Amino acid sequence: IVDVVPTRVRETIEKGQVAIVAGFQGVTQHTNDVTTLGRGGSDTTAVALAAGLGADVCEIYSDVDGVFTADPRIVATARKVHRLTYEEMLDLAANGAKILALRCVEYGRRYGVPIHVRSSYSGREGTWVTDLPVEGEEPMEHPIIAGVAHDRSEAKITVVGVPDVPGTAARIFEVVAAADVNIDMIVQNVSAAKTGLTDISFTLPSDDGAKATAALASAQEEIGFDSVQYDDQIGKLSLVGAGMKSHPGVSAKLFGALRDAGINIEMITTSEIRVSVVTRADQLDDAVRAVHTAFELDGEDEAVVYAGTGR
Structure with a gap:
């Protein structure tokens, strides 16, 4: 606009x-x-x-x-x-x-x-x-956690056996960008000392999965990686709250809640007011409930969805 x-x-x-x-x-x-x-x-x-x-x-x-x-x-x-x-x-x-x-x-x-x-x-x-502050009230410190969001629309691509040399990661993401694909989370493993190879994983909209994998496959020989793995059975959970800037222990409580629920974390990213994790898609609902309870966000009454899908 x-x-x-x-x-x-x-x-x-x-x-x-x-x-x-x-x-x-x-x-x-x-x-x-x-x-x-x-x-x-x-x-x-x-x-x-x-x-x-x-x-x-x-x-x-x-x-x-x-x-x-x-x-x-x-x-x-x-x-x-x-x-x-x-x-x-x-x-x-x-x-x-x-x-x-x-x-x-x-x-x-x-x-x-x-x-x-x-x-x-x-x-x-x-x-x-x-x-804006509430009229007639003094500005107050933000609650630690505002809410727990989740997303089922993403997939994960792992580029396996990437040469750990300057410029290789740049070339991978140039190929993905040229395919007009947006990327969300990125994780690169520590390279193996014996081989000098590493793995790079990233998440993207699942609708773009086919063209991203095809673009990477076409550049495999040029870049020199071993293979591309595609996984669309993931879910993303995000814990959001401005108050976490000044409160230590938020990540520890989040990871502890997921551990106690038997849920494995595959990827992690953070910002000043957010921690996001990737889990298996079939465990996402359990993960949301476990984290919501761990941060004492549960109310006494049931929320009302009058029509449609809610949130």
């Missing part, structure tokens, strides 16, 4: 009328051709209009009462989160929480638009996504 010109919407509102806008579309800057905004375009339209109109808040209506600490379909006792920072919501959305589109949250953060996620089936207050 280059610009938002809400002239007609503003004129309609000033006449005391209700403006109904078809989201997900706009016009190109120079030719005025109608175009779509891509995935998440409807949510993004709402936040962009709110920013353009100078609205106090943008309300996004869903089939649940807000953003929950986990998917209510997996964790029945998941709690509604009252407030999230843009950064926390971005990480949750990027790692499987589907209640808000990633671009919508990014646009809200860029223009300082508070987003209120609530249910179209009830009048309850939902979840506020904003960096």
